[in-house]
Amino acid sequence: MKISRKRALKNYFFYTCLILSSIVVIIPLFMVFFFLLQKGGSSLSLDFFFNNPKPVGEIGGGMKHAILGSFYMVGLGSLIAVPLGLVCGVYLSEFGKGKIASLLRFTIDLLTGVPSIVVGIFAYLIFVVSMKSFSAIAGAFALSIIILPIVTRTTEEILKLIPKHVKEAGLALGLPRWKVIVFIVVKGSRSSLMTGIILAISRAAGETAPLLFTAFGSMYLSYSPDEPMASLPVQIYNYAISPYDDWQKQAWAGAFTLIIIVLGLNLFARFYFVRKDIYRSIKKLFTRQTKD
Amino acid sequence: MTNTIALEVKNLNAYFGDFRAVKDINLTYHKNTVNAIIGPSGCGKSTYIRCLNRIHEEVEDASVKGEVILGGKNIYAENADPVEVRKHIGMVFQKPNPFPSMSIFDNVTIGPKLWGEKDRTKLEEITENCLKKAALWDEVKDKLHQDGTSLSGGQQQRLCIARTLAIDPPIILMDEPTSALDPIATVKIEDLMNEIKKEYTVIVVTHNMQQARRIADYTSFFVLGDLIEHGLTSDIFTNPKEKKTEDYISGNFG
Numbered sequence: 291m292k293i294s295r296k297r298a299l300k301n302y303f304f305y306t307c308l309i310l311s312s313i314v315v316i317i318p319l320f321m322v323f324f325f326l327l328q329k330g331g332s333s334l335s336l337d338f339f340f341n342n343p344k345p346v347g348e349i350g351g352g353m354k355h356a357i358l359g360s361f362y363m364v365g366l367g368s369l370i371a372v373p374l375g376l377v378c379g380v381y382l383s384e385f386g387k388g389k390i391a392s393l394l395r396f397t398i399d400l401l402t403g404v405p406s407i408v409v410g411i412f413a414y415l416i417f418v419v420s421m422k423s424f425s426a427i428a429g430a431f432a433l434s435i436i437i438l439p440i441v442t443r444t445t446e447e448i449l450k451l452i453p454k455h456v457k458e459a460g461l462a463l464g465l466p467r468w469k470v471i472v473f474i475v476v477k478g479s480r481s482s483l484m485t486g487i488i489l490a491i492s493r494a495a496g497e498t499a500p501l502l503f504t505a506f507g508s509m510y511l512s513y514s515p516d517e518p519m520a521s522l523p524v525q526i527y528n529y530a531i532s533p534y535d536d537w538q539k540q541a542w543a544g545a546f547t548l549i550i551i552v553l554g555l556n557l558f559a560r561f562y563f564v565r566k567d568i569y570r571s572i573k574k575l576f577t578r579q580t581k582d
Numbered sequence: 583m584t585n586t587i588a589l590e591v592k593n594l595n596a597y598f599g600d601f602r603a604v605k606d607i608n609l610t611y612h613k614n615t616v617n618a619i620i621g622p623s624g625c626g627k628s629t630y631i632r633c634l635n636r637i638h639e640e641v642e643d644a645s646v647k648g649e650v651i652l653g654g655k656n657i658y659a660e661n662a663d664p665v666e667v668r669k670h671i672g673m674v675f676q677k678p679n680p681f682p683s684m685s686i687f688d689n690v691t692i693g694p695k696l697w698g699e700k701d702r703t704k705l706e707e708i709t710e711n712c713l714k715k716a717a718l719w720d721e722v723k724d725k726l727h728q729d730g731t732s733l734s735g736g737q738q739q740r741l742c743i744a745r746t747l748a749i750d751p752p753i754i755l756m757d758e759p760t761s762a763l764d765p766i767a768t769v770k771i772e773d774l775m776n777e778i779k780k781e782y783t784v785i786v787v788t789h790n791m792q793q794a795r796r797i798a799d800y801t802s803f804f805v806l807g808d809l810i811e812h813g814l815t816s817d818i819f820t821n822p823k824e825k826k827t828e829d830y831i832s833g834n835f836g
Contacts, residue, residue, distance in 0.1 A: 464669030
């Protein structure tokens with residue numbers, strides 16, 4: 291039967307709409323990339339990555355302190371939030387039926403919705419006010435509150451994907467419940483769990499607001515948890531609103547660095563599965579050769 | 583002759599909340615036999631078999647009353663540990679369910695490994711033995727480190743059987759093990775049941791009467807949670823005592 295001209299036209303029209311909207315969605319990312327590279331590219335150099343800021347008025351210097359500060363605080367925040375989030379997620383998916391569980395789930399959902407500036411003020415009240423100083427630990431704490439609900443909920447959702455009959459099969463082998471959960475359910479989901487964790491961490495790496503009144507920012511490289519510490523987002527913010535042309539350029543370069551880090555983490559998370567398969571086949575190749 | 587008894591079921595009742603799904607079952611299973619359970623859909627045969635290794639109680643609201651005697655001890659006694667019970671009564675499920683992101687080798691050895699067996703050569707021995715018993719060894723011996731889920735459905739089911747054999751339970755329960763498989767895979771599993779009954783006692787739920795006829799030494803016929811008739815398979819199919827059994831096997835209802 292011949293497709294009527296009207297239907298062919300309709301099909302063509304809607305198909306074009308789909309393609310166009312996809313392109314519209316993709317464009318902003320590429321434009322962000324393009325602008326950052328154009329504006330900040332000239333300041334991107336080894337100096338930028340390996341030097342701390344120079345005093346005001348001197349040209350040059352870099353953001354080594356802010357890059358390391360970001361890694362420091364995001365790392366410390368993850369150290370607090372990831373184990374806690376994993377445990378809560380396991381609890382919710384495996385035992386999440388009682389009242390405590392619904393309360394926990396509700397709290398976590400609320401926590402996801404709390405604006406990040408409010409998280410910052412909360413950490414300010416707890417740490418900065420009592421310690422009478424801005425500190426890296428306060429920043430890490432604020433970031434951990436950003437990470438915690440994301441890790442908890444993704445863990446819960448991922449573990450729920452393991453079918454009930456798989457858990458029953460584990461129990462039927464005469465294994466205690468905790469072993470089934472740890473060695474079959476959690477271990478079996480490890481790559482998806484990793485993906486969830488990395489995505490949560492990359493989200494925290496880009497946050498500015500929770501760090502504004504907690505870690506505050508600094509012009510010096512510091513590794514002490516009780517002192518103010520620089521981070522990429524805050525450094526970018528401070529440089530971008532400064533009157534100096536050199537600093538503004540560095541802000542662009544910092545922004546480019548930040549987006550590369552976040553994008554890198556996301557891509558790593560996405561291709562984690564593929565990497566594992568490649569690793570497997572390499573390992574297989576190796577064992578074959580040694581056998582022959 | 584008492585030592586030929588593998589498992590004794592006394593006044594077993596299973597519930598989902600208030601609903602009584604299995605009613606007052608009394609049955610005795612002998613060692614080294616294949617025992618089939620047949621009956622129309624919803625007759626409680628799956629629920630019944632899930633009571634025999636205490637996996638029924640894993641479902642929310644489910645409960646059991648009655649006794650199941652294994653080696654002189656009631657598995658539903660107050661001090662009985664379901665984890666210990668399941669070490670002696672293995673189970674193969676309806677859908678093949680190899681553990682995710684786990685190699686074939688790890689799938690087979692996970693039971694012994696998590697019970698504390700660390701010796702690598704011993705684990706390799708177990709793998710080879712159980713995969714051979716499950717008639718899967720020749721197909722997978724070169725790819726033991728591939729994911730268990732990469733196998734075909736029939737192979738996955740035989741992998742699950744090997745996994746159960748690895749914990750060496752004297753009794754193996756199978757809940758419609760071939761209902762998700764094609765005829766060729768089914769034949770392989772049936773042959774396998776015939777083979778492993780030399781060492782194990784097999785209790786198998788099937789909705790396929792011809793299968794029961796092919797593989798089982800004894801057959802029980804269930805309707806709506808009641809045990810209608812139990813006896814030698816040949817008697818059940820050629821000379822049933824109950825009218826309902828006759829009607830069912832001759833296709834008049836079901």
